[in-house]
Amino acid sequence: MRWNSLLSTLMKGLLEILTSASEYDMIPIRPGEEDTVRRLINHQRFSFENPKCTDPHVKAHALLQAHFSRQNVGGNLAMDQPDVLLSATRLLQAMVDVISSNGWLNLALLAMEVSQMVTQGMWERDSxxxxxxxxxxxxxxxxxxxxxxxxxxxxxxxxxxxxxxxxxxxxxxxxxxxxxxxxxxxxxxxxxxxxxxx
The missing domain is CATH 1.10.150.20 (5' to 3' exonuclease, C-terminal subdomain)
Incomplete structure (x- = not known):
């Protein structure tokens, strides 16, 4: 049980690091989208306390988790999601390289697992x-x-x-x-x- 809790904590941290990348700085936050992003992030596995839903990084995080949960997003969010996923794939490859070069095997495996989650569109615990x-x-x-x-x-x-x-x-x-x-x-x-x- 403790390992699952640790893994969950590491996964949440890795997703936060991933979506904090400068590649997500330019994701547009359109008028009226703040409430939609808030509802989306509040229904995910890893939610935020008092998320700043005008932050493009929070939006990227919400879209990434929605992808893993296979939750349909509509309108402009659906247009932004492919860009989030493409950047995530590239960033995760770079993260695996950096983490591996430092000899952190468990974190490298976790980053590879998240990369697989992006590709498959599902959480690691899903069937x-x-x-x-x-x-x-x-x-x-x-x-x-x-x-x-x-x-x-x-x-x-x-x-x-x-x-x-x-x-x-x-x-x-x-x-x-x-x-x-x-x-x-x-x-x-x-x-x-x-x-x-x-």
Whole structure:
């Protein structure tokens, strides 16, 4: 439990450092957007006490967390979000380089995890099934609670019989085909270890 608390604290700190970058200085704050940003940040995993919602860095933080939560943002926020994500990807790559060069392995791994979160659009604690097309949190939960066999890794879903999968997912043939195509693109790696100690 203590590790989860520490990880959460480190994640919050890393996101604050990330969104404090000067790359976010020029994100526009439009008239009337302050209340929307406040509502958005107050419904996220990591909220702020008394956020200054006219600060472009707070807006970037809110948009980043909304992306991880797969929360739809509308209007101008939706136009700003791709820029926030693109900058986050570049900044995280630089952060991994700097952190690694200082030998801080745990922080480097955390920065890599956040980078993966940006790419996948999900929190590190979310079901891996959310990577699949047409999947929602409710559907992922139904798969995890599947009687007889909990479906958590994507490969559990792939290994199911077609009829079982159809019954569980309740999707159209076109949607199931999208999932099959996605699963076929996942590399299947087998670990290979070699004893180098001689």
């Amino acid at each position: 891996m099934l959310l990577q699949l097309p047409h999947f929602t949190k409710d559907l992922a939960k139904r798969c995890q609670e599947n009687p007889g066999k909990n479906i958590e890794p994507v490969f559990d879903l792939v290994e199911m019989e077609d009829e079982e999968r159809q019954e569980l997912l309740k999707m159209s043939d076109a949607q199931l085909l999208d999932i099959a195509r996605f699963c076929n693109r996942i590399p299947k790696h087998r670990p290979y270890l070699r004893d180098c100690g001689q």
